[in-house]
Amino acid sequence: MAGHATLFLADLPNPAIRIERTLNTIESSFTGGHAVMSFNDLRLPADAVLGEIGKGFRYAQVRLAPARLSHCMRWLGSANRAQDIATDYARTREAFGKKLGEHEGVSFMLADNAMDIHLARLAIWHTAWVLDQGQRASNESSMSKVICSEAIARVADRSLQILGGLGITRDTVVERIFRDTRAFRIYDGPSEVHRWALGARIVGGKM
């Protein structure tokens, strides 16, 4: 079916499949990075096709909700790590006559982090529960993706801030979490596109 996506498997190396270049990206969490690929005159046997010809997009859609949720889970772990590192620092570092964490400006950031982490965890749990009921969880996974990517980015940002100059070095993993979580608000659909899709369903009476 011309113009419709098809999923297939192909052994590598194959002269018809080329990696044109590997992109330099803000994040570093995917092994091997992200590549621009080209496919030219690729010939495959019929049994290389996964499922049916022309249904690739539909198959890919099925994995969207669980895949989004696994991104949310991974980044929730990163947020917890950033919060732990920031908390250790706030408990031990002294500034202006007392521990950093005894300054309200810092303890409030730790409290806001705890609330964002809690919110993200509850959104993940609820979406996982809806998926467990056998539903597609399109709305829930969209909401969770936006809630988690934005909440976790706030946690990374505050944690880096608490670490001061140390935060912008690569001496802790918080700098990397900050960069990686920025990309999370773009891939698997930017926040605006999820809001747009949710808004359209609300206005159309489907949600």
Ligand SMILES: Cc1cc2nc3c(=O)[nH]c(=O)nc-3n(C[C@H](O)[C@H](O)[C@H](O)COP(=O)(O)OP(=O)(O)OC[C@H]3O[C@@H](n4cnc5c(N)ncnc54)[C@H](O)[C@@H]3O)c2cc1C
């Ligand atoms: C390195 C890399 C890795 C990726 N990995 C994945 C992945 O693992 N899984 C995956 O699904 N995708 C992945 N993507 C693709 C990613 O989901 C897209 O880049 C993203 O959906 C945005 O599409 P676009 O880049 O074409 O931006 P554009 O469509 O050009 O949009 C640019 C910006 O415009 C705004 N915008 C777009 N549409 C609307 C709208 N309807 N309403 C309001 N604002 C809007 C948003 O702010 C958006 O960020 C990856 C992309 C890159 C570069």
